[in-house]
Amino acid sequence: MPMVRFDGVSKSYPGGKEALSKVSFELARGEFAFLTGHSGAGKSTLLKLMLQMERPSKGQVFVDGDCVNTMKSSQVPFLRRKVGVVFQNHQLLFDRTVYDNVAMPLLIAGYQPAEAARRVRAALDSVGLLGFERRNPIELSGGEQQRVGIARAVVNKPQLLLADEPTGNLDPELSEEIMKLFLRFQQVGVTVLIATHDIALIERMGHRRLILDHGTLHDSGTLHDSGPRAGFERGDHVRT
Numbered sequence: 310m311p312m313v314r315f316d317g318v319s320k321s322y323p324g325g326k327e328a329l330s331k332v333s334f335e336l337a338r339g340e341f342a343f344l345t346g347h348s349g350a351g352k353s354t355l356l357k358l359m360l361q362m363e364r365p366s367k368g369q370v371f372v373d374g375d376c377v378n379t380m381k382s383s384q385v386p387f388l389r390r391k392v393g394v395v396f397q398n399h400q401l402l403f404d405r406t407v408y409d410n411v412a413m414p415l416l417i418a419g420y421q422p423a424e425a426a427r428r429v430r431a432a433l434d435s436v437g438l439l440g441f442e443r444r445n446p447i448e449l450s451g452g453e454q455q456r457v458g459i460a461r462a463v464v465n466k467p468q469l470l471l472a473d474e475p476t477g478n479l480d481p482e483l484s485e486e487i488m489k490l491f492l493r494f495q496q497v498g499v500t501v502l503i504a505t506h507d508i509a510l511i512e513r514m515g516h517r518r519l520i521l522d523h524g525t526l527h528d529s530g531t532l533h534d535s536g537p538r539a540g541f542e543r544g545d546h547v548r549t
């Protein structure tokens with residue numbers, strides 16, 4: 310069973326044009342893929358459908374075998390615990406410590422403090438920020454803040470990690486470091502999908518690319534074991 314399956318998914322917002330049009334694809338368990346396309350192509354909409362932050366107008370979205378769009382609202386918290394999300398502006402709380410920011414999803418999920426502490430340390434360790442627990446995010450660099458955001462996204466040990474422009478504000482070197490972090494999560498079995506405008510970076514990194522063009526999906530194919538730049542001829546026309 311794939312980790313993610315979109316089956317003929319279209320999404321129209323009230324009063325708007327179609328944001329996604331008959332999108333079908335699968336992400337295998339443990340796969341790493343980029344989602345790219347011009348501004349307004351539908352990238353964020355596609356990610357939101359997996360979290361039931363939006364519902365499709367047509368078609369079905371499956372995460373871990375469960376149909377997300379018909380899922381009861383009582384099941385949605387369980388879905389969201391399976392899925393870690395990283396945002397461009399990381400949405401950290403600046404009046405809380407790094408520890409409190411990363412621990413937040415665990416507290417919401419009802420973890421005991423000792424178990425939460427263990428998991429927060431493991432998550433901070435996985436992004437190279439062990440020892441930053443008592444710091445305030447405002448004292449950290451942009452790259453470090455983004456790592457805190459990633460630690461928070463993985464603290465629940467999600468099976469699926471989604472990122473929406475996670476390197477949007479970072480310089481090329483830091484962006485590459487952040488992408489390498491995502492790759493490390495893939496290496497331990499997490500399925501990763503990253504929406505990004507940064508074509509230069511993803512061409513350097515290789516991997517499968519899902520390309521949205523005005524709501525229509527093109528797929529570079531499952532090239533995750535190919536070398537960098539392999540198979541990227543399709544979609545070279547896509548505006549960024």
Ligand SMILES: Nc1ncnc2c1ncn2[C@@H]1O[C@H](COP(=O)(O)OP(=O)(O)OP(=O)(O)O)[C@@H](O)[C@H]1O
Nearest residue numbers: 322323325328346347348349350351352353354355
């Ligand atoms: N809540 C909403 N209500 C109405 N229209 C929306 C809403 N959210 C998105 N749209 C429209 O749907 C289309 C796709 O938007 P979406 O945010 O998914 O694109 P995107 O590829 O993530 O863009 P960007 O790279 O600029 O973030 C756009 O035309 C947008 O204006």
